[in-house]
Amino acid sequence: MSVTDPDPAIRKIVRELSSLPDELLIAILSSLPLQADLASCCLVSRRLNSIADPVLYKSILFDQPKHHLLFSESLVTRPRRGSLIQNVRVDFPSAEMADILTLTDTPHPIDRFSHTISTMSNLEDLVISVPESLSHGIGNLFNGPFDLACLKTCSLFYQRDDGGYWDLQENIHIFGHPTLEHLIIHHAKLDERGFESLEKPWYTGLKTLSLLQCDIHDDALADLLVLPEALESITITQLPDPEPALEESPEYMEDYILSCKSAQHSLQKIVIDFPTLAGKNPLKFRDFECLTEVSLGVNQMFGMKTPRLQSVALPPNLERLEFLGSVGGDEEVTELLCYAVENKNIFARKWGSLVVHGEVPERLRIVCKAYEGFLQIK
Numbered sequence: 001m002s003v004t005d006p007d008p009a010i011r012k013i014v015r016e017l018s019s020l021p022d023e024l025l026i027a028i029l030s031s032l033p034l035q036a037d038l039a040s041c042c043l044v045s046r047r048l049n050s051i052a053d054p055v056l057y058k059s060i061l062f063d064q065p066k067h068h069l070l071f072s073e074s075l076v077t078r079p080r081r082g083s084l085i086q087n088v089r090v091d092f093p094s095a096e097m098a099d100i101l102t103l104t105d106t107p108h109p110i111d112r113f114s115h116t117i118s119t120m121s122n123l124e125d126l127v128i129s130v131p132e133s134l135s136h137g138i139g140n141l142f143n144g145p146f147d148l149a150c151l152k153t154c155s156l157f158y159q160r161d162d163g164g165y166w167d168l169q170e171n172i173h174i175f176g177h178p179t180l181e182h183l184i185i186h187h188a189k190l191d192e193r194g195f196e197s198l199e200k201p202w203y204t205g206l207k208t209l210s211l212l213q214c215d216i217h218d219d220a221l222a223d224l225l226v227l228p229e230a231l232e233s234i235t236i237t238q239l240p241d242p243e244p245a246l247e248e249s250p251e252y253m254e255d256y257i258l259s260c261k262s263a264q265h266s267l268q269k270i271v272i273d274f275p276t277l278a279g280k281n282p283l284k285f286r287d288f289e290c291l292t293e294v295s296l297g298v299n300q301m302f303g304m305k306t307p308r309l310q311s312v313a314l315p316p317n318l319e320r321l322e323f324l325g326s327v328g329g330d331e332e333v334t335e336l337l338c339y340a341v342e343n344k345n346i347f348a349r350k351w352g353s354l355v356v357h358g359e360v361p362e363r364l365r366i367v368c369k370a371y372e373g374f375l376q377i378k
Helices: 008-018 022-030 035-041 046-056 065-074 079-084 094-100 109-118 132-141 168-176 218-225 253-263 298-302 331-342 362-368
Strands: 059-062 087-091 125-131 153-159 182-186 188-190 208-212 233-237 269-273 293-296 320-323 353-356 375-377
Touching (some): 109 132, 132 153, 132 168, 153 168, 153 188, 218 253, 293 298, 298 331, 331 362, 362 375
Parallel strands (some): 125 153, 182 208, 208 233, 233 269, 269 293, 320 353, 353 375
16 A cells, blocks of 8 residues: 555545554554564555554564664664564574674674664563574673663573583573563573672562573572572473483482472472483472472482382472373382372372373372372373
């Protein structure tokens, strides 16, 4: 549609559209199903082009380095455009980084990536999946007192050419971000140093933490979990055959549970899907008074040390227990689990569901029949 169209009906529609107040035009533009439709409306008039900015730039995907660079150049003439962005995803492979060198004559092109993100003063959701060469510059953003002051959700993954784990120490200050509520870390490693900054933050707003296929030292994890004021959920996952081999992660499940005690006053959910972690002693959850949901391996929970002179200490307010992997390979563990279910009104009165993957021992089935809907098989 163009204002130069000879059709009088079209010109009338354009005039009527232009006469609408800004608030109504923004509502109309926001309802358009396709980004291409929104971009076409920007060509109708200068006013629509200006009004469309908050809608057009609310959510942005940079899937090529040149797109990021072109947007950076547009900020020279439209410096406030960065403040319009609330959600951004930067996602491109290492192979495309070479192209950026031919698109700019600046001596440090990599710095332009972090600078562009720093202009997004109202950014709430940030997803990073880029080459590791950009990790230092982006990591500096999390250490600034005024950068990304509205950030609520962040996902970080830096690609290495050798497929290895990227060093989380480069972005460690993300854990000190005051407004961040949800953090996802992919394929990173962190040694025992943890948060080494002299100006360690306290009482951050982090509510959920996901460490996916990472290699994290348990002492470092305990150090990081002290920072949030009220962390509600933690998820830790790893492959059955990690690649590359783990160097920092503990040998036993109880080491990660001890790390979680740094947030035991507020944790409501613990998910640790980490097949390589062995179970030594029965886990102790009695001090986790807010914990309602636990997911891990049955042998990791009850331990492998024999003879078992004590059983697991369930969270007092447990509502949902999920065992990842098979159940029933150890008769002693099955007996202890049945005993816990039979006496759940004593150990965990709110315990309402037991989720099991695969085959279920007949003894456990019989015990669970006394509680309708208690046993759930996946």
